[in-house]
Amino acid sequence: MRIAILKERHADETRVAATPETIKKFIKAGHQIAVEKDAGAHASIPDAAFAEAGADVGTLAATLKGADAVFGVQKPDADTLGKIAKGTLLVAHLEPSAESAEVLAQAGLDALSMEYVPRITRAQAMDALSSQSNLAGYRAVIEASQLYGRAFPMMMTAAGTVAPAKAFIMGAGVAGLQAIATARRLGAVVSATDVRPAAKEQVASLGGKFIAVEDEEFKQAETAGGYAKQMSAEYQAKQAELIASHIAKQDIVVTTALIPGRPAPTLVTKAMVESMKPGSVIVDLAAPTGGNCELTEADKVVEHQGVKIAGYNNLPGRLAADASALYAKNLANLLPLLVDDEGKRAPHWDDEIIQGMALSRDGAVVHPNFAKETV
Template sequence: MKIVVLKERSSEESRVAAVPETVKKLAGAGHTLVIEPGAGLVAGFPDAAYEEAGAQISDKELGNADLVMGVRRPPAEVLSQVKEGAGVIGLLEPHSIKDSLGDFNARKLLALSMEYTPRITRAQSMDALSSQSNLAGYRAVIEGAALYGRAMPMMMTAAGTVAPAKVFVMGAGVAGLQAIATARRLGAIVTATDVRPAAKEQVASLGGKFIAVEDEEFKAAETAGGYAKQMSEEYQKKQAELTASHIAKQDIVITTALIPGRPAPTLISEEMVANMKPGAVIVDMAVAMGGNCPLSKPDEVVDVNGVKVAGFSNLPARLAADSSSLLAKNLVSFLPLITGENGEFAPNFDDEIVAAMTLTRDGETVHATLKEG
């Protein structure tokens, strides 16, 4: 199979879909790897490192690729160069892809979205959302600590004692749990909330204190896939009342709440921000989907009467080397499902993982969520 690894076209994306380590593994399995010039440079992987691992460096092989690997959805001008019937895989942003489906179908491309990797045991090593969210949760705390004007841990000095920072993590999924762990390692007092009952024990295991309205709706607030459900307005109101007074006492608040296919829920109102103390920091990890705070703006730090509201739309890209390495390994784990016995491009559409990730095939949109409406 000939695999072409794209150089990301967006200046805001510093990750790359293959690293020298994974190139060496794929080349050793008999695949031909072509890396577009400079694809890994921003992430710290020069072209020479890819060549040493067994790849070719060229920007003229898209038309010969069996599989095109990228981080984000390729633009139309790239897809138009890919040969008919080839595969395109990456974080294709399926919830905003409808306007691009025609570009995939015009070339009869097999579009495989890593976001739709099913949350089953067999697919854990392929779960790019989890690998990237893990690093994003870590980085959110680092960014919050950098914006916070004080130290994170308690410090007892001859001049006096520095109180530990209070960190509140809203949403205890993969990103939130890593944020909790990171904040604890930095010495902060950590509290957290989530609508999923299973999160309570997970938060406690990391040394955090769990805060939530634990009513009957809360006890049933998790999908079979492990995601948070959309909560009722009544529950959101009760939860908001519980957290409003808590947020006013916090130094750093990190919000992580996302619901697949829907705008991010509002967790922190303007009134809550107004009641926070000057110097406090909010890191809105959901800003790319509308944000958990209406005051956050993508890739900006907004000062609201001394409270810093930071919206980072692509936190994994701020750890480009590690994020790229994990994403590349996710892709390597998935590759056997679309590889034939002789190493050729031969997707197994009977496999539940391949089926779940397929958006378009043979000129048609096949994913159920994209055919609706």
């Protein structure tokens, strides 16, 4: 199979979908790899490194010529999509929605969305949301430490004692747990909340204090796939009331509540922000889907009554080399499900992983979330 690796064209995207390490594995398995020129420039991977690994490096046209599959980080822009031949397999973060699935179907692409890798044990090594969220959670705390004008750990000096920062992590999934661990390593006093019952023990294991309204809805708040369910308005009101007094005492708040394919739920209201001390910091990981904070602005750091609210769109991209390495391995682990025993393009359409990821096939929308909307 000939695999094309695209240069990302989104303004804030620094990652790349392959590394010399994964390219060597692909070539050893009998595949041909074409990499667009400068695809790895922002991830500290020069074209020479790709070429040395055995890839053909060239223009977009040369990269796409004869490609059986195209690997990317984010969905290609309209111009690039128009240059990909019908019947090509496209694998990337495709921002799944009824509209995007229809666009991909009309382009004649067999599209697999990395956002929809099922949360099952067999797919863990392919789960790009987890690998990238891990880095996002770490980076969120690092960004908070830069914006916060004080130290994180307690410091006892001859001149006096510096109190530790208080960090509150909202959402204890992959990103949230890494944020808890990072804040703890930096010396903060950490608390966290989540709507999934299983998170309570995980938060405690990292040394954080767990805060949640533990009613019957809370006990049923996790899907079989491991995602948080959309909570009712009544529960959200009770949870907001519980954390309102708590958040007023916090120095750092990191929000991580994301539900794939849906707008981010609002967890931090304007009133909550105004209750925080001047100099406090909120880092909102859900900024690309509307934000968990009412005052978040995508890809901006705004200040409201002395509180800074950071809405970075691409936190993993701020760790481009590591994020690219992990994402490339996710794709490498997925590859056996895209080929037959001879290495030819043959996606395993009957496999639950591929079925979960597939947005379009043979010119039609096939994902159950969107197929009915396009009939």
